[in-house]
Amino acid sequence: MRAKHRHALPGFGLTLGVCLAYLGLIVLLPLAALAWKSASLGAGEFWAIVTAPRALAAYRVTFGCAALAGLVNLVFGPLLAWVLVRYRFPGRTLVDALVDLPFALPTAVAGITLTALYASNGPLGRALEAHGWKIAYTPSGITVALVFVSLPFLVRSVQPVLEHLEPDVEEAAATLGAGRLTTLWRVVLPTLWPAILSGFALAFARALGEYGSVIFIAGNMPMVSEIAPLLITAKLDQYDYAGATAIALVLLAGSFATLLALNLLQLVTVRRRSAGSA
Amino acid sequence: MSAPRLASNALRDPWWLRLPLLMLALAFVALFLVLPLLAVFGYAFEKGVDFYFASLVDEDARAAIRLTLLVTAIAVPANTLFGIAAAWLITRFSFPGRGLLLSLIDLPFAVSPVIAGLIYVLLFGAQGLFAPWLAAHDVKIIFAVPGIVLATIFVTFPFVARELIPLMQAQGSEQEQAAITLGAGGFAMFWRVVLPKIGWGLGYGVILCNARAIGEFGAVSVVSGHIRGLTNTMPLHVEILYNEYQRTAAFAVASLLALLALATLALKQLVGWRMRRATPADGTHA
Amino acid sequence: MSIELSAIEYRYRDATALAGIDLAIESGELLALLGPSGCGKTTLLRTIAGLEFPDRGRVRFEGRDVTALSARKRHVGFVFQHYALFNHLTVFENVAFGLRVRGWFRRPRRAELERAVSELLELVQLGEFARRYPAQLSGGQRQRVALARALAVEPQILLLDEPFGALDARVRADLRRWLRGLHDRIHVTSVFVTHDQEEAFELADRIAVMNKGRIEQIADPETLYTHPANPFVCRFLGEVNELPAALHARWTGIDDERVVAFVRPHDLEFSAGEGGARVEQVRDLGANMRVEVRHPALAQPLVAVWERSRFARSGLAPGRSVAVSAQRQVLFRGDAPVDAAERAGNALRDILVTHG
Ligand SMILES: Nc1ncnc2c1ncn2[C@@H]1O[C@H](COP(=O)(O)OP(=O)(O)OP(=O)(O)O)[C@@H](O)[C@H]1O
Numbered sequence A: 001m002r003a004k005h006r007h008a009l010p011g012f013g014l015t016l017g018v019c020l021a022y023l024g025l026i027v028l029l030p031l032a033a034l035a036w037k038s039a040s041l042g043a044g045e046f047w048a049i050v051t052a053p054r055a056l057a058a059y060r061v062t063f064g065c066a067a068l069a070g071l072v073n074l075v076f077g078p079l080l081a082w083v084l085v086r087y088r089f090p091g092r093t094l095v096d097a098l099v100d101l102p103f104a105l106p107t108a109v110a111g112i113t114l115t116a117l118y119a120s121n122g123p124l125g126r127a128l129e130a131h132g133w134k135i136a137y138t139p140s141g142i143t144v145a146l147v148f149v150s151l152p153f154l155v156r157s158v159q160p161v162l163e164h165l166e167p168d169v170e171e172a173a174a175t176l177g178a179g180r181l182t183t184l185w186r187v188v189l190p191t192l193w194p195a196i197l198s199g200f201a202l203a204f205a206r207a208l209g210e211y212g213s214v215i216f217i218a219g220n221m222p223m224v225s226e227i228a229p230l231l232i233t234a235k236l237d238q239y240d241y242a243g244a245t246a247i248a249l250v251l252l253a254g255s256f257a258t259l260l261a262l263n264l265l266q267l268v269t270v271r272r273r274s275a276g277s278a
Numbered sequence B: 001m002s003a004p005r006l007a008s009n010a011l012r013d014p015w016w017l018r019l020p021l022l023m024l025a026l027a028f029v030a031l032f033l034v035l036p037l038l039a040v041f042g043y044a045f046e047k048g049v050d051f052y053f054a055s056l057v058d059e060d061a062r063a064a065i066r067l068t069l070l071v072t073a074i075a076v077p078a079n080t081l082f083g084i085a086a087a088w089l090i091t092r093f094s095f096p097g098r099g100l101l102l103s104l105i106d107l108p109f110a111v112s113p114v115i116a117g118l119i120y121v122l123l124f125g126a127q128g129l130f131a132p133w134l135a136a137h138d139v140k141i142i143f144a145v146p147g148i149v150l151a152t153i154f155v156t157f158p159f160v161a162r163e164l165i166p167l168m169q170a171q172g173s174e175q176e177q178a179a180i181t182l183g184a185g186g187f188a189m190f191w192r193v194v195l196p197k198i199g200w201g202l203g204y205g206v207i208l209c210n211a212r213a214i215g216e217f218g219a220v221s222v223v224s225g226h227i228r229g230l231t232n233t234m235p236l237h238v239e240i241l242y243n244e245y246q247r248t249a250a251f252a253v254a255s256l257l258a259l260l261a262l263a264t265l266a267l268k269q270l271v272g273w274r275m276r277r278a279t280p281a282d283g284t285h286a
Numbered sequence C: 001m002s003i004e005l006s007a008i009e010y011r012y013r014d015a016t017a018l019a020g021i022d023l024a025i026e027s028g029e030l031l032a033l034l035g036p037s038g039c040g041k042t043t044l045l046r047t048i049a050g051l052e053f054p055d056r057g058r059v060r061f062e063g064r065d066v067t068a069l070s071a072r073k074r075h076v077g078f079v080f081q082h083y084a085l086f087n088h089l090t091v092f093e094n095v096a097f098g099l100r101v102r103g104w105f106r107r108p109r110r111a112e113l114e115r116a117v118s119e120l121l122e123l124v125q126l127g128e129f130a131r132r133y134p135a136q137l138s139g140g141q142r143q144r145v146a147l148a149r150a151l152a153v154e155p156q157i158l159l160l161d162e163p164f165g166a167l168d169a170r171v172r173a174d175l176r177r178w179l180r181g182l183h184d185r186i187h188v189t190s191v192f193v194t195h196d197q198e199e200a201f202e203l204a205d206r207i208a209v210m211n212k213g214r215i216e217q218i219a220d221p222e223t224l225y226t227h228p229a230n231p232f233v234c235r236f237l238g239e240v241n242e243l244p245a246a247l248h249a250r251w252t253g254i255d256d257e258r259v260v261a262f263v264r265p266h267d268l269e270f271s272a273g274e275g276g277a278r279v280e281q282v283r284d285l286g287a288n289m290r291v292e293v294r295h296p297a298l299a300q301p302l303v304a305v306w307e308r309s310r311f312a313r314s315g316l317a318p319g320r321s322v323a324v325s326a327q328r329q330v331l332f333r334g335d336a337p338v339d340a341a342e343r344a345g346n347a348l349r350d351i352l353v354t355h356g
């Protein structure tokens, strides 16, 4: 008899059972339904649905706005992280806590608030439209909402790296005569890239699927300002389950590809780091 | 985390760099975070205090609040139990398929809430896989409370597990092993050793899970059917009011949710602070 | 309670930690597991405790097979290397833990429990610290709490994993003596892990020297030191000079030059004169002097450690030519010791250096 399959700590069977049952019921079974439904579509039919002009326009809006919002936060996320970690100013703790607001605030609340602010009768909307820039009910509005929801991802992935940055590298750069800007650009920023990119990927993946904060401000005009998640609900409202499933699969593929790319990136940087220290 | 040494001159940005960066960052925060937060309360009270409270005690609003509390009261404890079980399984045992399990736990983060709702519609909806069986037994899941609970559980189940797994990994299992060699059974070990050890981290995860469960919109919206007084949660009620041009009433209910969000942020800050303070006292684990 | 391990094998996914361990520990014995880092000491100890389950082999307590028994049911006291104290419990509650988690019928009454815990705290001299938390104790105090906690359940077997590993030298020495005294009083079968040979020698009745998942030798300290089973054991027990030597058979007159003489630094003798060797360096170690001598035929310098007075009498100084000899040595041919019978029939003709 091999005793090896015993564990020193109790609870293996119980927790394994709980996890498998829970995951099976909550995740695997429903996802299997997704596969089942899409299998009921023929390949040609599937292709026709996912490449319909309205669907293509929806991908363009979804991926485009998500990328744009990610780029905005690519600048402001690390900036905010830097200010929070390195500067001392009154209200710093408050700002630090507020960064998580988009995580904590229900997306519908964010959605109606941003809409009210940026609509043409809202305070910001009025001011911007005076300069000929219409935000609400256009892709710009979608981008604004996505900037809001994805901001914490970038701040929170860069912040811990900055906190644990060894000061000696910067000090060394300073003693070598580098100016502060040069040091930031050539010494600090390169060490932050992996964190920035992983934050970007998480933000992008989240923005692809975002629904609540976007639909109010988007205007939801097919071909112009309709996002893919909304297209799914639109198809569901018409009881077009197969169509909804097909679009959902494309959207899922987008998120998975993003997260897969992120994992690969992390693998590469981990490997490079450990090779560097060896 | 405490700030790194700020004393060193080499780490200080000169004022001509500090000032603009600080201003830019604060302006961004003001525009994107502070202003929306204030706007929620501003719009909520734009027709005065009486109207505000009238909106909250409205029949449908009260039903929505009750439903949200009910759903949260089911989803959060369920996910807490699952989170503890999953964290124990993943950090205390090695077994084939562990990595796969870990990625399955993360899965809901990669799935759009709308899709989370859709998959349950495909299973339990009128044309769903189980539709015949459900019809035969007169069980309603979609456009009813069970569907809302399921969808909420789906989108919130990673939170507790995600918080506990790194924590328990870092803490190691020596105290648990010590408890076992002292004759403790699984139950005694859990109550007397594991739970006190993970307490703050668990609280942190529960807070996040709770916030998301209360505020979930997309997934719930797909499975709810928006039946007033029956299947409307608070966020859905906000949507309906807003779409019916009852903006002030919508913001009144929204302000409750915003208050909950603020409470969540405060609690999160507090628990995070306690957790960081508790960690060095563990001493034995680097 | 006696412990008997037979043919224990244990593999981690990518490493063999135990490669066939046979070990019998008598009741009441204090045994040291000594070996270099990574040789499997902790794994072996955990196997005895039931915290790991071996791939092959049996564990018996007092003849009873406990191989498949869980740690909970083995009633073994285990002291972890980093103590694993319950940080959220006071010292008192840490020690009381094992009593509180007993089954309802075997649980002591309150007064009884308090008396038992207080007695134990007195035993480990921590009576006044009962209300403190582990974070408020020094390393040595934590160590003693861990010990008291393990003893509270009155184990028949006590296992300690590098019990003094995390302490500084002074505390270590004190605690070591104290533990020996404790063992002499309570006589619980004890196994402790260490990679410090001095600690093993001072404390243990017997020492098992481990290497790469095997036991190289198990013996009392005296035997281990005077009759190491192989070069590994000899080297592991402290600094040693390895000198090529020749064994001269009296009857046949043939020299066997495959033997190596292992000579401890304080057994090495230098006498002034032309021996081909030259004093290279002298270091003051405080109580002793360390002399390094270079011989052209050897890659490594020879090292002698002498008391100051002996060094002063010898009149050695750097640069002096010397002849080398040994007061005492252990001979190995390959991995096998040259045994006493063979030594009697042969003469150790020369240690290489003297005829160099
Ligand atoms: N969890 C593990 N996974 C894989 N290999 C392990 C694990 N634990 C130990 N090992 C390997 O098993 C071997 C024996 O380890 P063990 O901890 O028993 O050594 P040790 O003698 O106690 O060492 P030390 O003196 O450093 O504590 C080592 O080669 C080690 O690398």
Ligand SMILES: [Mg+2]
Pocket: C041, C042, C043
């Ligand atoms: Mg060890």
